[in-house]
Amino acid sequence: MNVSKTVAIASSEQLQNIFRQAQQEKNPVYLYRKPGDYGISLDLSKWNEVEEFDVDNLMIIVPPGILLRELNELVTAKGLRFIPADSPYLAGLSVGEWVYRGCPNLSSWKYGAGKHFLLGSSYVFPNGEITDVGGKCIKNVSGYDLTRFLAGAYADFAVGVRFVLKLMPQPAxxxxxxxxxxxxxxxxxxxxxxxxxxxxxxxxxxxxxxxxxxxxxxxxxxxxxxxxxxxxxxxxxxxxxxxxxxxxxxxxxxAALLTALPDVSQLEEQAAGFWLLDEFKVPYPAISEFAEKVTAALAEFHWNGGLFGQLANGKIHLYVEKTDSRLNSFIARLQTEAAALGGAASGKYERVYGDGGSGILAVIEKNFKQQLDPAQIFNPAAEVTK
Structure with missing residues (x-):
């Protein structure tokens, strides 16, 4: 197959068949990534009907296509909230992509990491197999934490098709x-x-x-x-x-002109300029020094840009008005600066725009992925296009 096509997916069985055929044909399959010139781009947007909503036990089971905005409206009507969707910050993101991105949570300062609100999941692997991890209650997520391992940000292990989410009451x-x-x-x-x-x-x-x-x-x-x-x-x-x-x-x-919190769901894909979310984590006492390092790097590269993010938690995001072929070296420099200040880089940039991460964990992930995706068809590495 030498053409690119989009396939709407509405069931696990359909997805399994797509993957099995793609493995045989060595045909790339893309999801939550910009597709290549040929292969299959999966569309899960219509796979959005809630499977179970247990108000008394503060739990809901949803498919990958439901938007966080839609989920928030649904649970709010019952006096509840799903914490990672409790603000407009990621309103346009589907639950499936939210998990794929590593379960980001604007409210993590008070309520903890977004992954704590993911109790269980079902995944279809690129070899066509399907498995359930976690469950409807906390005791089912003890032991080896495959629920959160498979929800590792941009890891491309599998496609999440069913999610058990923990809810909380609305604040007074x-x-x-x-x-x-x-x-x-x-x-x-x-x-x-x-x-x-x-x-x-x-x-x-x-x-x-x-x-x-x-x-x-x-x-x-x-x-x-x-x-x-x-x-x-x-x-x-x-x-x-x-x-x-x-x-x-x-x-x-x-503020002179009050405004709502921005929805950054599609910022990296749709906004002008280069945007990189969830790459840098720097302790908040070192933010001023990190910002100075970024300003100096931007000036050296003759670029305009800035920083934003969840300052209290140290999650710092990057905006650059216009970049060129030196982007890789620029990001590598900022990664080094973050580490020198006691912070870290998530490795997202390498996962999304390069050939994957590095280090011991990356080797483990690549070996794990090789077993599940022998033809390496799922979300093959892409190049920076902005």
């Missing part, structure tokens, strides 16, 4: 802040002060002037901080009183 009270702060030093002071509080914000989102101007579609000269408090009314009101004082001490001002 919420309060959102949207402020502008001139200096990164004051931004760090605010985050440090919030860290010292007994209970953290549900989430905190930061963007410097360059990235924020693109994300919020409005020119800004300062750093933008948006965060939310949640809990019972008394707790939130007491916390808000403390936060109001912190904002004054950190020279924060109410």
């Amino acid at each position: 009270c919420r309060r959102c802040y949207d402020v502008a702060i001139s200096s990164l030093a004051d931004v760090n002071r605010l985050v440090s002060a919030l860290h010292s509080q007994p209970v953290p914000p549900a989430w905190l989102y930061w963007a410097d002037a360059a990235a924020g101007s693109q994300l919020f579609a409005q020119q800004q000269a300062a750093h933008r901080i948006i965060f939310e408090l949640d809990g019972n009314a008394a707790e939130v009101n007491d916390y808000a009183a403390a936060v109001d004082k912190l904002l004054i001490a950190c020279n924060a001002e109410k």
